Amino acid sequence: MAQKEVVIVGAGPAGMMLAYQLVSNGVKVRVVERHPDFKREFRGELVQGSVVEQLEKAGIFKLLLERGLAIPNIERRMFVGHIRRVEVPGPREVGAVISQPGFLGLLHELCSAFPNYRLDVSTAVLEAIQENGRVVALKTRHAGAEGRVEGDLFVVCNGRNSALRKSFGLETETFETTADALWLRFDLSDAPEALPKSLDVHMFGKGVVMVTQPTSGNRLHIAYSEPDDLNKLKKDLPELRRRLLPTLKEPLRQHVDAKLSDHIEMQVLKIIVDRVKSWHAPGILFLGDAAHTMSPSGGQGLNVAIRDTFVAANHLVPALQQGASIDNLLLQKIQDERQPEINAIQAGQTRAGQMVLKPIGVLHVMFTMMGMAMRVMGKKLRAGHGIPPPQPKFLKPVAA
Numbered sequence: 001m002a003q004k005e006v007v008i009v010g011a012g013p014a015g016m017m018l019a020y021q022l023v024s025n026g027v028k029v030r031v032v033e034r035h036p037d038f039k040r041e042f043r044g045e046l047v048q049g050s051v052v053e054q055l056e057k058a059g060i061f062k063l064l065l066e067r068g069l070a071i072p073n074i075e076r077r078m079f080v081g082h083i084r085r086v087e088v089p090g091p092r093e094v095g096a097v098i099s100q101p102g103f104l105g106l107l108h109e110l111c112s113a114f115p116n117y118r119l120d121v122s123t124a125v126l127e128a129i130q131e132n133g134r135v136v137a138l139k140t141r142h143a144g145a146e147g148r149v150e151g152d153l154f155v156v157c158n159g160r161n162s163a164l165r166k167s168f169g170l171e172t173e174t175f176e177t178t179a180d181a182l183w184l185r186f187d188l189s190d191a192p193e194a195l196p197k198s199l200d201v202h203m204f205g206k207g208v209v210m211v212t213q214p215t216s217g218n219r220l221h222i223a224y225s226e227p228d229d230l231n232k233l234k235k236d237l238p239e240l241r242r243r244l245l246p247t248l249k250e251p252l253r254q255h256v257d258a259k260l261s262d263h264i265e266m267q268v269l270k271i272i273v274d275r276v277k278s279w280h281a282p283g284i285l286f287l288g289d290a291a292h293t294m295s296p297s298g299g300q301g302l303n304v305a306i307r308d309t310f311v312a313a314n315h316l317v318p319a320l321q322q323g324a325s326i327d328n329l330l331l332q333k334i335q336d337e338r339q340p341e342i343n344a345i346q347a348g349q350t351r352a353g354q355m356v357l358k359p360i361g362v363l364h365v366m367f368t369m370m371g372m373a374m375r376v377m378g379k380k381l382r383a384g385h386g387i388p389p390p391q392p393k394f395l396k397p398v399a400a
């Protein structure tokens with residue numbers, strides 16, 4: 001029986017994690033990525049404990065640590081204002097900050113050890129080609145020339161605003177979001193002791209939220225959110241300084257004050273929370289942000305994208321190893337297993353977006369009541385959505 005080939009669109013965390021699980025289990029994989037490399041500007045970097053645990057078991061986390069690409073033991077903490085720490089339903093989260101370019105580069109290196117792996121960079125997928133109602137190939141563009149990539153199954157991991165999703169006319173549910181986020185990155189290698197040791201979310205009421213976290217290379221990541229035109233604010237440095245600095249505590253405030261200039265890396269992220277109703281069509285499956293775009297709230301996008309791949313590989317590997325063709329029933333099983341967690345997290349993100357719009361006094365009252373409820377209801381609220389994280393069956397330990 002001829003070996004089946006899986007074509008993955010997009011070499012982001014979903015695409016590369018799936019590629020590693022498939023190629024290391026003997027499945028032929030071709031990844032098609034429009035960028036020439038893995039350099040990503042601002043992307044999700046907080047990997048939660050349950051995913052870190054799996055990366056540890058596979059020996060991937062150890063490699064990331066050895067290469068200085070991960071910062072372990074990062075707790076996500078919530079504050080109203082500068083100092084009042086508050087608790088939210090769900091377990092205490094201690095994860096790690098991982099450099100996305102570093103992580104993707106490492107996965108590519110691990111995949112490259114297998115002869116059944118191929119990565120095509122600088123190759124954009126334009127559309128899917130269907131025959132008899134099934135996707136049989138992709139139309140691509142590389143160096144100005146159009147091409148065709150054939151395969152047996154196409155897994156679309158091409159992130160938010162996926163044009164392929166649109167071209168399939170997949171019905172999308174979109175949830176209301178209340179503000180966008182301005183991401184800033186500062187080099188603090190001259191003052192590494194000032195870097196935070198956790199990911200701290202400060203809520204100041206009326207939609208103003210400030211997130212600070214350390215990132216690889218002794219840099220500081222800031223995400224500043226408010227329901228105003230952030231693209232305009234980004235261009236008006238004096239105004240940005242006026243709004244940003246009061247939300248920061250010392251010693252970060254003085255460092256940001258000294259370094260904030262036109263040369264600082266800044267990017268506005270349009271916050272989107274949406275999902276396609278069906279994650280698949282004959283011959284094609286959508287995973288990660290392409291299936292369900294997450295808000296940065298709660299640092300979930302990267303984690304759920306990786307978890308999607310655990311479930312996808314659990315179903316796809318045995319079928320592909322047997323040379324079976326992948327039908328809609330199997331693809332639906334993947335969606336069914338992932339849907340409850342995605343729905344629960346997106347509902348939480350939508351509620352959080354509404355909640356932070358309240359004035360700060362109301363936030364204090366709400367969190368006082370939430371704290372009381374957590375003390376009374378204890379375990380029930382600490383369990384959060386209560387959906388256990390999926391366990392990967394095919395995440396092979398890396399060769400020593």
Ligand SMILES: Cc1cc2nc3c(=O)[nH]c(=O)nc-3n(C[C@H](O)[C@H](O)[C@H](O)COP(=O)(O)OP(=O)(O)OC[C@H]3O[C@@H](n4cnc5c(N)ncnc54)[C@H](O)[C@@H]3O)c2cc1C
Pocket residue numbers: 009010011012013014015032033034035042043044045046123124125126157158159160163183267268269287288289290294295296298299300301302303305
């Ligand atoms: C600015 C920003 C900040 C973020 N911050 C956070 C955060 O703090 N916490 C968090 O959890 N999440 C955050 N996210 C979201 C998180 O990065 C994503 O949820 C996660 O990366 C999703 O992984 P993915 O593999 O599904 O998609 P992506 O990481 O988006 O990867 C998609 C890949 O597909 C490629 N691609 C796209 N179109 C094509 C095409 N037509 N042909 C070929 N290749 C294509 C892209 O180049 C990219 O490499 C952030 C996202 C952005 C943009």
